Amino acid sequence: MSRVAIIGAGAMGSVYAALMADAGHEVYAVTLWADHVAAMQEKGLRLSGYSGDRTVRLHASTSTDGMGVCDLVIIASKGGDVEAAARAALTLCGEHTVVQTIQNGLGSADRVAPIVGADRLAVGVVGGFGASLVEPGHVHHNGMAIVRFGAYAGLQEDRLDSSAEVWRSSGFTVSLFADLNRMIWEKLLVNVAFSATCALSGRTIGEVIDDPDLWSVAGGCAAEAAAVAAARGIDLQVGDPVEHVRKIGSGIRDARPSLLLDHLAGRRSEIDVINGSIPREAAKVGAQAPINATVTALVLAAEKSFQR
Incomplete structure (x- = not known):
C-alpha cells in the first residue's frame, strides 16, 4: 500500500481520500477547513452516494507539517490555490514521489511544475463525480465517470503508471494519455457547458439539460470551446461536442457543479480558468467566443458582492 497526501480535501479531494483509505492506503487529507478536519479526526470521513456508504479512518490536518515523504501527492485545490498547495507539497516529496495536479480549467499544471519539478508531475482530469460536502466530515458523490492522467514533462512512464495504480486499486477506472491537450480540453468541454449555466440559474445539471433556454446556452458554450480547440489543432475525439456533454451530464443529473456550490456559499469561483479561458484561447x-465571454461577465458581476 502507498502513502498518499491529498492537498485540498474539499468535496472532490475527500472522495479520493475516502476511497483510497478504504482500499488500505495510508491517506493524509489536508484542508484549511478546520471544521472538516475536526470532524474527520473525531468520527472519520463518511462517503455516501454512487460508491456506497462507508466511514473511513485517515489522517486529517490543516497543514502538511510533520507528515513526512509520501509516494503520491495529489493537489486537488482550486485553481487559484495551486501554487500555495505546491509549496506545501515540497516537504512531502522524496526522490520517487509523484505529484498529480487535478483542477478544472486551464493553466494549473504550468504554475505547479516550476515549484515541484516538471519531471515528477502528472496532470489529471476527473469528471462525472458530482461531489458535494454534505457537512463537515461527510462527502457525497453522484458518479465517477472520468479519471485520466498524463505526464507533464519528463515523468517516467513506470512512475506515471505506479501513481495511477493507487487509483485503480481504490476502485477508479483510469486511462493514461500521451496527448495532454486532448485530455484537458475534452474535460473542459463539460466544465464550460455546466459551470456558468448552473451557477447563474441555480439549477442542477439535469435541470439545465431539460430547460431548452438553459441548454441552448450550455450547448453553445461547449460548441465554442470545441471550435477553439479545433482551430488550435487539438484533436478532440468526442464526436458531436454538444451531445458529448449532454451524455456526460445525463449521468450526474442531480449534481451541482463547484461553481454553483461556490455561489451558494458566497465564494468567488474559478470562472476565469473555465468559461473565461475560452475567449482568451480564441483570441490566440x-x-x-461570445457566449463564454458573456456568461463569464455575468458570473463575475454576480461575484462582486461576495466577500471571499
Whole structure:
C-alpha cells in the first residue's frame, strides 16, 4: 500500500481520500477547513452516494507539517490555490514521489511544475463525480465517470503508471494519455457547458439539460470551446461536442457543479480558468467566443458582492 497526501480535501479531494483509505492506503487529507478536519479526526470521513456508504479512518490536518515523504501527492485545490498547495507539497516529496495536479480549467499544471519539478508531475482530469460536502466530515458523490492522467514533462512512464495504480486499486477506472491537450480540453468541454449555466440559474445539471433556454446556452458554450480547440489543432475525439456533454451530464443529473456550490456559499469561483479561458484561447487563433465571454461577465458581476 502507498502513502498518499491529498492537498485540498474539499468535496472532490475527500472522495479520493475516502476511497483510497478504504482500499488500505495510508491517506493524509489536508484542508484549511478546520471544521472538516475536526470532524474527520473525531468520527472519520463518511462517503455516501454512487460508491456506497462507508466511514473511513485517515489522517486529517490543516497543514502538511510533520507528515513526512509520501509516494503520491495529489493537489486537488482550486485553481487559484495551486501554487500555495505546491509549496506545501515540497516537504512531502522524496526522490520517487509523484505529484498529480487535478483542477478544472486551464493553466494549473504550468504554475505547479516550476515549484515541484516538471519531471515528477502528472496532470489529471476527473469528471462525472458530482461531489458535494454534505457537512463537515461527510462527502457525497453522484458518479465517477472520468479519471485520466498524463505526464507533464519528463515523468517516467513506470512512475506515471505506479501513481495511477493507487487509483485503480481504490476502485477508479483510469486511462493514461500521451496527448495532454486532448485530455484537458475534452474535460473542459463539460466544465464550460455546466459551470456558468448552473451557477447563474441555480439549477442542477439535469435541470439545465431539460430547460431548452438553459441548454441552448450550455450547448453553445461547449460548441465554442470545441471550435477553439479545433482551430488550435487539438484533436478532440468526442464526436458531436454538444451531445458529448449532454451524455456526460445525463449521468450526474442531480449534481451541482463547484461553481454553483461556490455561489451558494458566497465564494468567488474559478470562472476565469473555465468559461473565461475560452475567449482568451480564441483570441490566440484570431477568433471570438461570445457566449463564454458573456456568461463569464455575468458570473463575475454576480461575484462582486461576495466577500471571499
